[in-house]
Amino acid sequence: MSKVDVAGPAAPSPQYLQWLQRERRGRMTVRGAQLALLAVFLVLWEVAPRLDLINPLFTSYPSTIWPTFLEMLEPTPQQASILTHTWFTVVATVAGFSAAMLLGTAIAAALWWWEGLYKVLDPYLVVANAMPKTAFVPLFYIWLGATFSIFGMSLAISLFITILMIYSGFQGIDPNKTKLAQTFGASKGQILMKVVLPGSVPTLIAALKVNAGLSLVGVVVGEFQSASLGLGYLIQYGSQIFKMNIVMTAITLLAIVSSLMYLAISWLESAVMRRR
Amino acid sequence: MSPKVELRNVGLRYFGLEGETEALKGISLSVAPGEFVSIIGQSGCGKSTLLSLISGILKPTEGEVLVDGAPVVGPSPKVGYMLQQDYLFEWRTILENAVLGAEIQGADMAAARERARQLLTRYGLGQFLNHLPRQLSGGMRQRVALARTLCTEPDVVLLDEPFSALDSQTRIALADEVNEILRREGKTAILVTHDIGEAVSMAERVIVLSRRPGRVKSDHAIKFTAANGSRPPPFKARSTPEFNGYFNALWQELEVHVEG
Numbered sequence: 395m396s397k398v399d400v401a402g403p404a405a406p407s408p409q410y411l412q413w414l415q416r417e418r419r420g421r422m423t424v425r426g427a428q429l430a431l432l433a434v435f436l437v438l439w440e441v442a443p444r445l446d447l448i449n450p451l452f453t454s455y456p457s458t459i460w461p462t463f464l465e466m467l468e469p470t471p472q473q474a475s476i477l478t479h480t481w482f483t484v485v486a487t488v489a490g491f492s493a494a495m496l497l498g499t500a501i502a503a504a505l506w507w508w509e510g511l512y513k514v515l516d517p518y519l520v521v522a523n524a525m526p527k528t529a530f531v532p533l534f535y536i537w538l539g540a541t542f543s544i545f546g547m548s549l550a551i552s553l554f555i556t557i558l559m560i561y562s563g564f565q566g567i568d569p570n571k572t573k574l575a576q577t578f579g580a581s582k583g584q585i586l587m588k589v590v591l592p593g594s595v596p597t598l599i600a601a602l603k604v605n606a607g608l609s610l611v612g613v614v615v616g617e618f619q620s621a622s623l624g625l626g627y628l629i630q631y632g633s634q635i636f637k638m639n640i641v642m643t644a645i646t647l648l649a650i651v652s653s654l655m656y657l658a659i660s661w662l663e664s665a666v667m668r669r670r
Numbered sequence: 671m672s673p674k675v676e677l678r679n680v681g682l683r684y685f686g687l688e689g690e691t692e693a694l695k696g697i698s699l700s701v702a703p704g705e706f707v708s709i710i711g712q713s714g715c716g717k718s719t720l721l722s723l724i725s726g727i728l729k730p731t732e733g734e735v736l737v738d739g740a741p742v743v744g745p746s747p748k749v750g751y752m753l754q755q756d757y758l759f760e761w762r763t764i765l766e767n768a769v770l771g772a773e774i775q776g777a778d779m780a781a782a783r784e785r786a787r788q789l790l791t792r793y794g795l796g797q798f799l800n801h802l803p804r805q806l807s808g809g810m811r812q813r814v815a816l817a818r819t820l821c822t823e824p825d826v827v828l829l830d831e832p833f834s835a836l837d838s839q840t841r842i843a844l845a846d847e848v849n850e851i852l853r854r855e856g857k858t859a860i861l862v863t864h865d866i867g868e869a870v871s872m873a874e875r876v877i878v879l880s881r882r883p884g885r886v887k888s889d890h891a892i893k894f895t896a897a898n899g900s901r902p903p904p905f906k907a908r909s910t911p912e913f914n915g916y917f918n919a920l921w922q923e924l925e926v927h928v929e930g
Contacts, residue, residue, distance in 0.1 A: 568757065570753060570754075570755065570757050571757050571759065573727065573753065574753060574757045574770075575770075575774060576727045576745060577725050577727060577745055577750075577751035577753075578745065578770065578771040578774040578775055578822065579726075579744065579745035579746070579747070579774060579775060580774045584774055588770070588773070588774065589759070592759070592761050592762075593759070593761070595761065
């Protein structure tokens with residue numbers, strides 16, 4: 395079981411070069427197929443309404459998205475710029491999953507600290523997690539008002555799964571690592587800070603991944619109900635006045651926002667995991 | 671000379687909903703300063719539990735455990751404990767792993783780091799200080815674990831089958847190294863193992879525990895007459911004429927348990 399890096403032979407063999415080429419071709423094929431799939435989807439979406447196969451009133455066209463975006467960049471007296479809407483949704487989502495991470499980790503740590511507390515709360519946490527949080531949107535609107543109900547929904551939708559994931563990560567820490575710290579006389583706080591938390595970093599990142607997506611759902615659903623800003627609001631507004639181009643533009647922006655968040659978290663993950 | 675470690679009529683029972691399990695019963699033994707004692711017995715006889723009691727992470731149900739004449743009330747910097755596997759923290763570098771104990775005990779970190787650096791360098795790990803555990807082989811990792819144990823400068827070192835996770839060649843080589851390090855530094859050592867050869871070749875005394883509940887079944891003094899009068903290192907000890915005698919005697923004692 396040698397862990398020392400093996401240096402390759404000075405000159406790669408022709409077989410190896412062939413293998414490399416096959417690998418590269420395989421990757422290119424997959425990437426090509428992915429792009430082709432997207433292209434087919436966009437072409438169908440553009441052409442089907444024009445051939446009267448579907449009603450353009452319902453679907454708009456992909457070609458209208460960019461012009462609609464440009465048109466909505468300028469704020470009007472009735473409507474903020476589309477960038478302001480996007481920004482508001484992004485801020486609410488980031489606030490939601492950051493709060494869920496901090497609060498979730500703190501609560502999981504408390505449950506780890508007092509095992510009795512976990513035993514008591516366990517069934518409630520499981521039920522709270524299984525509950526469709528979106529059922530609370532109207533209630534949150536009444537309780538928290540227009541702005542805070544959005545943050546509240548974003549937090550509520552991701553908090554319980556965060557607690558459960560992180561707590562089970564804490565429990566998955568090798569008890570022998572804890573025993574090792576105890577042989578040096580570690581206090582409970584030291585075990586938490588030096589063993590349990592650093593050992594749970596992979597779990598924290600997994601929780602963050604789940605959270606970011608869920609928080610975005612919470613924000614958009616919250617905005618449906620109560621906002622006058624945000625992409626969720628734009629979707630609601632556009633569908634009420636039957637302007638599908640606004641709806642489709644907002645949905646496209648949502649897709650871009652969630653892809654960027656996914657990329658950011660993947661980058662964070664690889665940066666952290668390189669240390670392990 | 672007053673004993674370094676002493677157990678007086680120690681018993682330990684584990685409690686569970688199905689009932690209680692008596693792990694150790696009426697254990698009395700003492701270990702002199704600088705002595706190297708091996709404890710053998712079959713798996714489940716409470717060998718590891720005995721070490722946990724001496725280290726203070728477990729409290730006996732009956733009797734008392736003393737180190738330097740004072741009752742053990744909890745883990746103390748005087749006692750170092752080496753576990754069955756290295757349990758290095760994968761998120762810490764080798765050097766950071768080696769100073770873990772000092773960090774937990776709130777010791778002077780600059781001095782601890784210097785000590786760890788010296789220990790690791792002496793064990794041939796000088797150029798791996800800033801590597802991560804996964805980049806090291808099993809034997810190297812266990813040497814880091816030894817450095818981590820000795821970095822807090824304990825007088826007593828407890829070894830719980832520290833070589834059991836290694837391949838047999840590394841195991842014998844590392845036994846020689848650990849033996850040499852502990853003897854040179856004059857540490858009192860208690861080694862728990864189920865490997866009779868390891869027990870005999872490393873220790874001055876081998877204590878045999880009976881099956882559960884573990885009691886002291888017998889206590890054997892181990893002596894080798896080496897050419898220069900000093901004790902041969904473990905690997906050499908294995909080829910002395912005395913070795914086979916001790917080995918067979920202990921083997922038979924353990925075999926009786928299998929049949930009984």
